[in-house]
Amino acid sequence: MGWMMIPCSGNSNCKAKTKKKRKNKIELQDKPLDQIKPTSGFSKTSSILSVKEDPKDGGSDHIAAQTFVFRELAAATRNFRSECLLGEGGFGRVYKGRLESTNQVVAIKQLDRDGLQGNREFLVEVLMLSLLHHPNLVNLIGYCADGDQRLLVYEYMPLGSLDDHLHDVLPGKRRLDWNTRMKIATGAAKGLEYLHDKASPPVIYRDLKCSNILLGEGYHPKLSDFGLAKLGPVGDNTHVSTRVMGTYGYCAPEYAMTGQLTLKSDVYSFGVVLLEIITGRTAIDNTRGAGEQNLVAWARPLFNDRKKLSQMADPTLQGQYPQRGLYQALAVAAMCVQEQPNMRPVIADVVTALTYLASQKYDHETEPVQSSRLAPCTPPRTKRDSERKAQLR
Ligand SMILES: Nc1ncnc2c1ncn2[C@@H]1O[C@H](COP(=O)(O)OP(=O)(O)OP(=O)(O)O)[C@@H](O)[C@H]1O
Ligand SMILES: [Mg+2]
Numbered sequence: 001m002g003w004m005m006i007p008c009s010g011n012s013n014c015k016a017k018t019k020k021k022r023k024n025k026i027e028l029q030d031k032p033l034d035q036i037k038p039t040s041g042f043s044k045t046s047s048i049l050s051v052k053e054d055p056k057d058g059g060s061d062h063i064a065a066q067t068f069v070f071r072e073l074a075a076a077t078r079n080f081r082s083e084c085l086l087g088e089g090g091f092g093r094v095y096k097g098r099l100e101s102t103n104q105v106v107a108i109k110q111l112d113r114d115g116l117q118g119n120r121e122f123l124v125e126v127l128m129l130s131l132l133h134h135p136n137l138v139n140l141i142g143y144c145a146d147g148d149q150r151l152l153v154y155e156y157m158p159l160g161s162l163d164d165h166l167h168d169v170l171p172g173k174r175r176l177d178w179n180t181r182m183k184i185a186t187g188a189a190k191g192l193e194y195l196h197d198k199a200s201p202p203v204i205y206r207d208l209k210c211s212n213i214l215l216g217e218g219y220h221p222k223l224s225d226f227g228l229a230k231l232g233p234v235g236d237n238t239h240v241s242t243r244v245m246g247t248y249g250y251c252a253p254e255y256a257m258t259g260q261l262t263l264k265s266d267v268y269s270f271g272v273v274l275l276e277i278i279t280g281r282t283a284i285d286n287t288r289g290a291g292e293q294n295l296v297a298w299a300r301p302l303f304n305d306r307k308k309l310s311q312m313a314d315p316t317l318q319g320q321y322p323q324r325g326l327y328q329a330l331a332v333a334a335m336c337v338q339e340q341p342n343m344r345p346v347i348a349d350v351v352t353a354l355t356y357l358a359s360q361k362y363d364h365e366t367e368p369v370q371s372s373r374l375a376p377c378t379p380p381r382t383k384r385d386s387e388r389k390a391q392l393r
Contacts, residue, residue, distance in 0.1 A: 049131055049231060052198045065130045066142035070149045073108050075100055080110065086160070089211070091121060091227065096156060106141055107157065111150035121227025122150045128226040132199060136191030138214055138224040157222065159215035162188075162273075166210055167282050178321040180219050181277045182329070182358040187221035188213050189351045192270060195229075196263050196347050202232035204240070204261055208269035209250045209283070210276055232263060249283030249294065254341055264341035270350065271336025275299055278329050280314030296337050303334040310370055319370040322362045326370070329357055 076097030077084045084095040092112045098105050111122055129140035144151040159165070162184060165176050176184070188208075195203040206228040214224045233240050239260040246255070252268035255261055272283050275295050283295050292298045302308045313319075313326055332353050338344050
């Protein structure tokens with residue numbers, strides 16, 4: 001195993017962003033906070049999980065996650081000032097900060113202390129991200145387990161999450177074009193391929209969704225939030241049995257029904273994300289009419305009708321996409337969200353298909369604008385993520 005070089009970040013201007021608190025992680029607490037020490041689990045996990053390093057991915061240049069004391073992180077975020085707040089999820093709040101020791105700009109996630117949620121997720125996140133390193137996985141710089149404080153320190157991703165660009169677009173902000181969407185989809189698939197094919201045993205991510213795909217300069221995507229990740233089956237086993245956790249709308253049907261988790265559960269979630277990228281719709285949208293609230297249920301009958309495929313393109317693309325590319329991307333998504341897990345492709349094949357699609361650059365100046373721009377616009381969404389992301393048990 002090697003360690004990743006910690007990159008230097010850009011400027012330190014903290015920007016306030018108002019996002020509703022989302023309590024969407026279910027409790028898995030089995031120990032009080034002060035009995036959980038991340039370091040105590042390292043040797044056990046690292047002896048179970050190994051990773052085939054690829055020199056292309058930075059090879060042995062990784063450095064170990066650091067431990068921080070609470071005081072350093074409070075200073076980095078100017079005492080967790082609201083202007084430094086980047087967002088909030090089911091785990092806690094995320095702040096932008098600058099480490100005094102290195103001047104590095106970072107994102108700091110502060111685990112909620114009011115509830116008992118998230119302790120196992122914290123531990124799994126530290127353990128997984130200390131062992132897994134890839135250009136399409138977010139870099140964990142360190143963590144703090146000081147008293148009852150639990151914080152995670154990540155590389156700062158300047159463009160926020162895919163959710164922010166696809167669904168929560170601020171007025172006046174540039175919409176993602178087709179080429180960028182394909183680039184993001186390909187990078188996210190490569191991150192998943194690393195987890196499935198380079199880690200041994202494979203790692204099942206379990207929480208693939210747009211808010212967990214973070215974007216760096218040039219819209220370079222990285223998967224984040226490994227708190228729900230699970231080591232996959234070993235030997236002849238085809239699945240691991242576990243409590244059903246994940247986000248409603250992204251969770252594979254067989255996993256939701258039986259708790260049997262396989263690599264194909266992640267492929268299903270990836271298919272939902274790809275559908276969101278293509279259509280601009282959210283996985284679950286309660287503001288839509290019956291039959292359109294669940295993205296996969298809406299898309300399935302349309303996949304079979306070639307005449308209707310153009311209607312599936314995000315209206316905000318205004319017809320600026322390659323028709324063939326749209327059909328092919330929809331075909332990949334359709335395969336990923338098949339009911340039967342064994343009919344879904346392995347992620348390596350998805351990467352191959354998407355790498356090809358991303359290489360076929362669309363130029364809106366020379367190529368035709370598709371008539372889907374005439375399709376009726378998506379009605380404005382009045383409810384946010386919080387309502388659609390009920391967690392499953
Ligand atoms: N490393 C980072 N760099 C920049 N922004 C980040 C970083 N990590 C998280 N964020 C921002 O903070 C927001 C909240 O992230 P968080 O992971 O806590 O919640 P979530 O992904 O929205 O929901 P969930 O808790 O279900 O994962 C993200 O949507 C993103 O905008
Ligand atoms: Mg997240």
